[in-house]
Amino acid sequence: MRSVPSDLYGPNVIEVNGAAMLLTTTGGGVAVHLTAAVDEPGSGRGAVLDFNFDSDRNDRAGTLADYDRAALTEPRWSQTTLCGRVWAIMVGGDGGTIGRSGEVAFAPTCRRCLAILDRHFPRPIPDDRLTLVAQLAADAVVDQRGFAEIHDVPGDQLDELRRTVRALIRKRTGTPVRTHVINGVVYVECPAIHHQRRDEGMREAVEAVDAFLKGERAPRRDQDWVTSWSTWGVT
Numbered sequence: 001m002r003s004v005p006s007d008l009y010g011p012n013v014i015e016v017n018g019a020a021m022l023l024t025t026t027g028g029g030v031a032v033h034l035t036a037a038v039d040e041p042g043s044g045r046g047a048v049l050d051f052n053f054d055s056d057r058n059d060r061a062g063t064l065a066d067y068d069r070a071a072l073t074e075p076r077w078s079q080t081t082l083c084g085r086v087w088a089i090m091v092g093g094d095g096g097t098i099g100r101s102g103e104v105a106f107a108p109t110c111r112r113c114l115a116i117l118d119r120h121f122p123r124p125i126p127d128d129r130l131t132l133v134a135q136l137a138a139d140a141v142v143d144q145r146g147f148a149e150i151h152d153v154p155g156d157q158l159d160e161l162r163r164t165v166r167a168l169i170r171k172r173t174g175t176p177v178r179t180h181v182i183n184g185v186v187y188v189e190c191p192a193i194h195h196q197r198r199d200e201g202m203r204e205a206v207e208a209v210d211a212f213l214k215g216e217r218a219p220r221r222d223q224d225w226v227t228s229w230s231t232w233g234v235t
């Protein structure tokens with residue numbers, strides 16, 4: 001997993017109890033399958049092939065331009081989907097469509113993959129406050145700065161919280177959104193909104209994001225982009 005955000009998107013994955021699962025297609029149908037990482041790094045196959053980047057450049061300029069070539073071609077994925085099929089290619093995600101099918105997906109649809117997922121990786125029960133905290137963070141991103149931080153999130157709620165925040169923001173804006181977890185803090189960023197705000201002259205927000213991208217702590221003013229899980233505890 002990338003710990004330093006870049007402008008390029010990595011593999012289109014969902015996280016299940018901390019494990020990345022790649023969204024894949026067999027090429028023939030519309031089903032979106034899940035593919036797990038291999039145990040031995042380097043012994044699997046890439047989410048896409050080098051070929052896809054090369055051929056893409058020739059006939060459909062820009063389609064893969066928003067993806068990180070090194071990350072997508074890293075041989076880390078199993079040869080088969082969870083449901084046992086040989087897969088063709090990763091399904092497009094935040095970086096846009098891949099190949100001619102033009103499909104973008106953010107969740108699996110194959111019922112067998114989902115059933116296997118449930119059996120092996122039961123989802124933790126969502127905490128009561130998850131929806132509220134996700135909503136507050138989504139509001140901060142969409143209405144204010146284009147980014148937000150969420151502090152004090154329990155480990156077993158991280159994946160579901162990130163998923164929920166991304167879904168809320170996508171539903172409201174239709175723009176790509178990314179989440180990262182660094183030292184226990186969830187960072188949510190929506191570059192399109194952030195750039196728009198920057199153009200509107202929010203220097204403060206720009207400084208905070210720039211500091212974050214350089215690995216420094218953001219200069220804190222009123223911290224209205226920070227939501228803390230522990231603030232919203234229900235006793």
Ligand SMILES: [Zn+2]
Binds near residue numbers: 114
């Ligand atoms: Zn499947």
